[in-house]
Amino acid sequence: QIENMTTEESKLEDAAPPTPKEEESKVESDNDEEEEEDATGAGEEGAQTKKKKKKRKKKKKKSGAAAAAATGGGTPSLKPHGRFLGKEYFTDYYLTYGQTNPPTIPVSELFEGKGKEYPVGEITPHPLESNTYRESSAEKRAHDRLQEDIYSKVRQAAEVHRQVRSYAQSFIKPGIKLTDMCQMLENKNRELIQEDGLNRGIGFPTGCSLNHVAAHYTPNTGDDTVLQYDDVMKIDFGSQIDGRIIDSAWTVSFNPRYDPLLEAVKEATETGIKTAGIDVRLCDVGEAIQEVMESYEVELDGKTYPVQCIRNLNGHSIGPYQIHAGKSVPIVKGGDTTKMEEDEMYAIETFGTTGRGYIVEDLECSHYMKNFHAPHVPLRLPRSKKLLAHINKTFGTLAFCRRWLEREDGGSTAVNGTKGKQDKYMGALKNLCDVGIIQPYPPLVDVKGSYTAQYEHTIMLRPTCKEIVSRGQDY
Numbered sequence: 001q002i003e004n005m006t007t008e009e010s011k012l013e014d015a016a017p018p019t020p021k022e023e024e025s026k027v028e029s030d031n032d033e034e035e036e037e038d039a040t041g042a043g044e045e046g047a048q049t050k051k052k053k054k055k056r057k058k059k060k061k062k063s064g065a066a067a068a069a070a071t072g073g074g075t076p077s078l079k080p081h082g083r084f085l086g087k088e089y090f091t092d093y094y095l096t097y098g099q100t101n102p103p104t105i106p107v108s109e110l111f112e113g114k115g116k117e118y119p120v121g122e123i124t125p126h127p128l129e130s131n132t133y134r135e136s137s138a139e140k141r142a143h144d145r146l147q148e149d150i151y152s153k154v155r156q157a158a159e160v161h162r163q164v165r166s167y168a169q170s171f172i173k174p175g176i177k178l179t180d181m182c183q184m185l186e187n188k189n190r191e192l193i194q195e196d197g198l199n200r201g202i203g204f205p206t207g208c209s210l211n212h213v214a215a216h217y218t219p220n221t222g223d224d225t226v227l228q229y230d231d232v233m234k235i236d237f238g239s240q241i242d243g244r245i246i247d248s249a250w251t252v253s254f255n256p257r258y259d260p261l262l263e264a265v266k267e268a269t270e271t272g273i274k275t276a277g278i279d280v281r282l283c284d285v286g287e288a289i290q291e292v293m294e295s296y297e298v299e300l301d302g303k304t305y306p307v308q309c310i311r312n313l314n315g316h317s318i319g320p321y322q323i324h325a326g327k328s329v330p331i332v333k334g335g336d337t338t339k340m341e342e343d344e345m346y347a348i349e350t351f352g353t354t355g356r357g358y359i360v361e362d363l364e365c366s367h368y369m370k371n372f373h374a375p376h377v378p379l380r381l382p383r384s385k386k387l388l389a390h391i392n393k394t395f396g397t398l399a400f401c402r403r404w405l406e407r408e409d410g411g412s413t414a415v416n417g418t419k420g421k422q423d424k425y426m427g428a429l430k431n432l433c434d435v436g437i438i439q440p441y442p443p444l445v446d447v448k449g450s451y452t453a454q455y456e457h458t459i460m461l462r463p464t465c466k467e468i469v470s471r472g473q474d475y
Contacts, residue, residue, distance in 0.1 A: 072098045072105060080169035080474070082252040084262045089473040091170040094163045102167055106194045107160050118155035121469035126277035126461070134278075140463040147343070147462075153241040154345075154460060157200075158469040160193045160239045161246045169474065172252055174229040179219045181227070182206045182403070185237065190413075193239055197394070197415040203238020203245040204323060204399035205367055209443065214310055214351050214359050214452040217443040218366045220402050229254050232261070234454040240398065243320035247347040248470035249456040257300060261453050264296035264307040265352040266475065269455040272315065272329070272348045273468060278461050280340050285315075285348075286330030293331070293352050300354065300451075308357035309350065310446065318345040318458065321397045322372050344461050355450025367441035368429065369399040377435045383428040388437065390422060399441070402429075 076090035078101075092101045097110050111118050126134060134140050168185045185206055195201040209217040210231050219225060227233060236249035251262050268289045275288040289309065296307040315329030327338060331350045340346070370391055379385050391400070394411045404411035410420020432438040446452055458470045 072100045074101070078170055081173040081254065082169060083254065083256065083259065084251070084266065085169065085474040086472075091166045093166060093473055099163065102170075103163050103188065103192060105192075107156060107163060107192050108194060111156070111159070118152060118159055120155065121158060121460075121467045122471040124274070124466050124468070126279075126466055127275065128277065128279055131278055134464050137464070143463040150244065151460070151462075151467075154244045154246070154469055157193070157203075157239045157241045157244060157246045158458070160189065161237075161248055161470055162472045162474075163192055164189045164237075164239070165235070165248075165250070165472070166474065168235065172227070172233075172235075174227055174231075174254060176227050178208050178225045178227060179221075179223060179403075182208060182218055185235075189237065189239055193241070195412065195414055197412050198243070198321075198396050198398075200241040201239075201412065201414075202398075203240040203247065204369075205237075205401035205404070207234060207236035207249070207367075209234045209236075209452070212355060212446045212448050212450045212452060213363070213443050214313065214353070214446060214454065215444045216367045216441045217363065218401050218403065220364060220366050221406050227252075232258055232451045232453060234452070236454065236456065238323070240321075243322075244345075245318050245321075245323055245398075246458050246470050247318060247323065247349075247456060248458055249349060249454050250475050251453040251455065253453075258298070258451065258453070260296055260298040261307055261352060261354065261451060264293050264298075265350055265453040266455045267296075268293035268309070268331070268350040268352065269348060269457065272331070272350060273457055273459060276329070276340060276346060276348055276459060276461075277466055278340060278342050281337050282327065282329055282340065283333065283335040283337055286335045287333035289330075289350050290332045293350060296352075298354060298451075305354035307352045307354065310353050310359055310452065311357055312359060313349075313351045313444070315346060315348045315350075315456075318347055323347075323369075323399060340461060342461060342463055346459050346461070347456055348459060349454060349456030351452055351454050353446050353450055353452045355446035355452070357446075359444040359446050361442040362445045363443040365440045365442040366401045366403070367399055368401070368433070368438050369441065370395065370397050371437060371439050372397045374437045377437060379431070379435070381428060381431055383425070384431045387422060387425050387428040388432055390416075390420065391432075391438070394420065 074095040076092045076095050078090055078092045080091050094103055095101060099105055099110060167188050186202060189202050193200050205218045207215060207218055209215055210233050233252040234249060235252055238245050238247045271292045272285050272289045275285045293307055293309045298305050298307060309331045311332045317325040317327040319325030390410060394415050400411055405422040405425055408418045408421050410416045410422055433440050457468050460467045460469055
């Protein structure tokens with residue numbers, strides 16, 4: 001009987017080699033001096049049963065979700081936690097491109113690596129009768145083709161933005177710590193864009209402004225703020241390749257009572273995008289936005305509030321390595337009569353509020369940016385010189401935050417490795433702000449107790465058409 005069992009065992013061993021733990025248990029049972037034969041038989045039977053179970057487990061196939069997570073690809077099925085995102089939208093939409101869930105394959109490998117072109121944004125014609133010739137003009141088409149290289153970089157950055165925000169929408173829910181949320185989002189941004197210093201990486205810090213805070217808030221080290229069910233949070237982050245920045249934002253809410261506020265701002269942003277185009281006056285865009293925004297009202301705790309535009313916040317033109325390139329797109333009537341021009345990029349963003357419709361700077365500052373036209377100022381403090389050298393090589397004229405300076409890589413692994421962390425830098429940072437080299441951007445707040453919302457897209461005014469490059473299935 002023992003010989004037969006040994007023969008069967010050897011066959012099973014050929015089919016499925018035992019794990020180290022199983023070998024160890026077998027050795028222990030074989031060396032048992034008190035009941036050698038009984039223990040051997042029991043050990044062999046136990047090992048046989050284990051091996052049969054192990055064999056059955058091996059036959060078990062992975063579920064579709066697990067297989068997709070391991071190899072990439074699959075059918076999108078996960079819905080976001082937040083409200084007012086597309087009805088047909090899934091946070092794992094990127095599985096259709098062969099991406100894993102959560103996304104781990106750099107976007108360039110999904111497209112360039114497979115000989116595919118990056119997804120083109122939503123194409124719409126320019127408004128005004130004077131622009132109708134552009135779609136069929138051979139000259140404008142030739143001009144368009146000359147810039148395909150730039151368009152490709154912008155579209156790559158836009159696809160990174162879409163995948164990162166979809167990943168973020170899968171885990172942003174009440175109870176998450178804002179610091180953890182920002183770190184997860186920013187690390188995924190670095191991973192998917194293959195961060196490489198100033199060549200490609202994050203466009204600016206992740207804004208996660210809550211309720212009456214409209215913009216420019218990200219948690220500093222030690223900030224333990226937690227997202228609540230009744231919060232209204234604006235998530236505004238960017239990605240950049242060769243200085244071509246994608247700037248796009250949406251509002252996260254979980255309570256349906258804020259839906260009219262979100263709808264007002266979303267519709268106002270869509271109106272701004274629709275109105276914008278070559279030769280359109282900036283003030284006309286602002287007037288169209290205000291008309292839509294202020295046609296809404298929201299009821300909170302039995303009181304009705306009209307939704308107002310935050311009149312001193314604007315959209316803006318975007319240049320290479322310059323998030324605010326000089327032109328402002330107002331969101332109320334009566335602004336600048338300057339016209340939009342061919343080949344410009346704009347961030348069309350609108351802010352609505354239940355408060356007074358005017359923001360001021362308040363709270364602890366977290367956002368900073370080197371002045372694009374910074375003068376040469378002789379610095380006396382060695383710490384200031386050291387910090388400025390770090391900012392120049394790591395961020396250039398892109399925005400940064402204090403949290404990044406305190407990372408082991410000082411904001412960029414590609415540039416600094418693990419030796420970029422800045423210590424005792426606040427005095428030096430204040431000195432650089434005082435002399436005008438660095439510009440601080442404190443949080444912008446409306447009256448306490450009010451709620452603000454934001455939606456934003458980046459558009460390219462191409463010679464033949466208008467391309468909404470950051471458009472996704474979510475918003």
